[in-house]
Amino acid sequence: MQEIRFHGRGGQGTVVASILLAKACFRAGYYVQSFPLFGVERRGAPVEAYLRLDTKKILIRSHVYTPDHVIVQDVNLFQSVDITRGLKPEGWILIDAPALPANLEPFSGFRLALVDATHIAVKNGLGTRTHPLINTAMIGAFARLLDVPPIDMIAEAIQKEVTSRPRPYVQAAQDGYANVHLFGLVNRP
Amino acid sequence: MKQVLEGSHAVSEAVRLARVQVISAYPITPQTHIVEAISAFCADGTMDARFLCVESEHSAMAAVIAAASTGVRAFTATSSHGLAYMHELLHWAAAARLPIVMAEVNRALGPGWNIWMDQTDSLSQRDTGWIQLYCEDGQDVLDTTLMAFRLAEAVHLPVMVVLDAFYLSHTFEPVDVPRQNQVDRFLPPLVPRISLDTAHPRVLNQMAPPGVYMEMRYNIQTAMAQVPRRLTQYQKEFRAIFDRPPGDAVEAVQCEDAEVVLVTSGTISSTCRQVISDLRSRGEKIGMLKIKMFRPFPIALVRRFLGAARKVAVVDRNFSFGASGVFAQELRAALCNLDGHPPVFGYIAGLGGRDVTPDTLVEIYRRTQDCPTPPEESIWIGLNQEVVQSWYN
Numbered sequence: 310m311q312e313i314r315f316h317g318r319g320g321q322g323t324v325v326a327s328i329l330l331a332k333a334c335f336r337a338g339y340y341v342q343s344f345p346l347f348g349v350e351r352r353g354a355p356v357e358a359y360l361r362l363d364t365k366k367i368l369i370r371s372h373v374y375t376p377d378h379v380i381v382q383d384v385n386l387f388q389s390v391d392i393t394r395g396l397k398p399e400g401w402i403l404i405d406a407p408a409l410p411a412n413l414e415p416f417s418g419f420r421l422a423l424v425d426a427t428h429i430a431v432k433n434g435l436g437t438r439t440h441p442l443i444n445t446a447m448i449g450a451f452a453r454l455l456d457v458p459p460i461d462m463i464a465e466a467i468q469k470e471v472t473s474r475p476r477p478y479v480q481a482a483q484d485g486y487a488n489v490h491l492f493g494l495v496n497r498p
Numbered sequence: 499m500k501q502v503l504e505g506s507h508a509v510s511e512a513v514r515l516a517r518v519q520v521i522s523a524y525p526i527t528p529q530t531h532i533v534e535a536i537s538a539f540c541a542d543g544t545m546d547a548r549f550l551c552v553e554s555e556h557s558a559m560a561a562v563i564a565a566a567s568t569g570v571r572a573f574t575a576t577s578s579h580g581l582a583y584m585h586e587l588l589h590w591a592a593a594a595r596l597p598i599v600m601a602e603v604n605r606a607l608g609p610g611w612n613i614w615m616d617q618t619d620s621l622s623q624r625d626t627g628w629i630q631l632y633c634e635d636g637q638d639v640l641d642t643t644l645m646a647f648r649l650a651e652a653v654h655l656p657v658m659v660v661l662d663a664f665y666l667s668h669t670f671e672p673v674d675v676p677r678q679n680q681v682d683r684f685l686p687p688l689v690p691r692i693s694l695d696t697a698h699p700r701v702l703n704q705m706a707p708p709g710v711y712m713e714m715r716y717n718i719q720t721a722m723a724q725v726p727r728r729l730t731q732y733q734k735e736f737r738a739i740f741d742r743p744p745g746d747a748v749e750a751v752q753c754e755d756a757e758v759v760l761v762t763s764g765t766i767s768s769t770c771r772q773v774i775s776d777l778r779s780r781g782e783k784i785g786m787l788k789i790k791m792f793r794p795f796p797i798a799l800v801r802r803f804l805g806a807a808r809k810v811a812v813v814d815r816n817f818s819f820g821a822s823g824v825f826a827q828e829l830r831a832a833l834c835n836l837d838g839h840p841p842v843f844g845y846i847a848g849l850g851g852r853d854v855t856p857d858t859l860v861e862i863y864r865r866t867q868d869c870p871t872p873p874e875e876s877i878w879i880g881l882n883q884e885v886v887q888s889w890y891n
Contacts, residue, residue, distance in 0.1 A: 331502055335672055342669060369769050
């Protein structure tokens with residue numbers, strides 16, 4: 310079983326990202342379980358969502374404490390949230406960033422991947438420059454990390470879920486997949 | 499077709515497929531997604547039904563009582579304070595023998611204000627005459643909702659389909675949503691016993707003096723007593739039509755040789771299956787009795803599966819102040835007249851949304867293993883003494 314934790318802010322489509330990825334993995338033949346952090350959501354406030362995937366029925370129904378990988382939709386969350394809480398050693402951390410962060414210390418012992426999801430979203434006309442909708446670019450990029458699910462399944466899931474104008478969301482996922490930079494293991498200093 | 503569905507929407511889909519004719523509800527977290535989807539079905543013509551918006555849960559239950567009295571299939575959903583607010587009319591719905599189905603998302607009662615998982619809301623309605631069925635996963639939610647209509651209409655009693663806040667209501671997982679023609683075969687149109695009609699006026703629910711009231715109550719119990727047999731019968735039909743087994747009233751998992759049998763309900767049962775598989779692979783003798791049907795309480799089945807058990811550990815995600823966990827009470831009452839019945843350990847865990855993890859269940863198993871008899875009536879798991887000391891005591 311793999312457990313993935315999503316970090317984002319209310320209004321960024323973090324929960325939607327977890328559901329879309331769940332649906333794409335399900336299309337690829339996996340058992341899935343996806344849920345938000347149980348509580349109240351406020352625009353701009355930190356939010357979390359979780360995804361479990363397995364090749365057999367998922368029985369465990371408690372929270373996710375030790376994720377295999379994390380997806381971070383806003384790198385500024387590193388200042389206020391313990392992003393690597395419980396993250397398994399050498400787990401992937403996928404961030405939205407145009408270039409490698411100057412300080413790699415928070416990532417040490419984990420594998421880092423980055424994608425300029427904000428740029429991809431703006432280029433595809435998703436949201437605005439100050440409030441880009443990056444979630445599909447992020448899950449497209451994530452598909453490269455594990456080779457799961459196939460990017461076509463993500464495209465299909467978006468096509469089905471986004472009822473109006475799905476095309477740019479699909480394109481953003483494909484752009485994320487094509488442009489993610491797999492930096493890999495960040496050594497401890 | 500199998501699709502990834504939120505637990506709340508598994509209820510909504512079942513209500514759509516059951517061709518419910520009247521829905522009335524008032525929103526409350528964490529139930530709201532259920533009626534949100536149903537109201538969309540009513541608005542866009544997916545469902546040929548009336549959605550009655552009301553100003554409170556008390557009125558929502560009054561509206562479905564009225565609707566059911568005219569002989570139509572009626573549904574509502576609520577949680578926590580909403581359910582408590584309906585309390586008076588819950589008695590009414592049952593005693594008027596109306597086959598109403600309600601989805602009840604288990605949520606704690608305040609204060610302190612808490613929107614999370616806790617069974618005390620539904621269990622405190624245990625004496626209202628409603629059948630209560632607890633769900634384990636998303637598929638179980640959909641299947642139980644369909645079964646609820648069938649049962650309700652067979653015995654003329656209302657049914658509460660109970661699901662865990664968030665662990666079910668807000669969790670997405672694969673659910674097989676049946677086709678309309680399958681559901682139509684399983685659930686034929688309602689044949690009402692009572693049907694108010696302005697063309698043929700009549701009066702319902704008049705004064706019932708001492709000479710008849712007791713017999714009316716006896717008849718409610720007679721109807722309740724029919725439920726296990728009916729459930730077994732409909733399970734067979736369900737399986738033939740949908741090609742999967744619906745949940746049993748009670749399910750015994752590896753109880754035969756178990757040193758400790760955990761008694762569970764709701765999603766804890768699912769987590770417990772994982773724990774059983776992990777501990778059994780290491781040679782530990784753990785079993786589980788999952789209770790799905792809380793009303794009528796499955797006394798005969800409990801006696802059959804637990805009568806010869808060595809130790810029983812009840813996991814209660816609820817509490818009855820001044821007594822103990824509610825499942826523990828019921829279980830003790832069911833076993834007390836059996837010679838040589840096992841000791842019943844009562845554990846309180848996961849109140850107000852506190853997580854019940856595999857480790858929580860392993861701790862309960864170990865503590866039961868280590869004690870020959872229960873050290874106290876209720877054993878509270880994971881209490882933070884600092885918080886205990888800082889509050890009223």
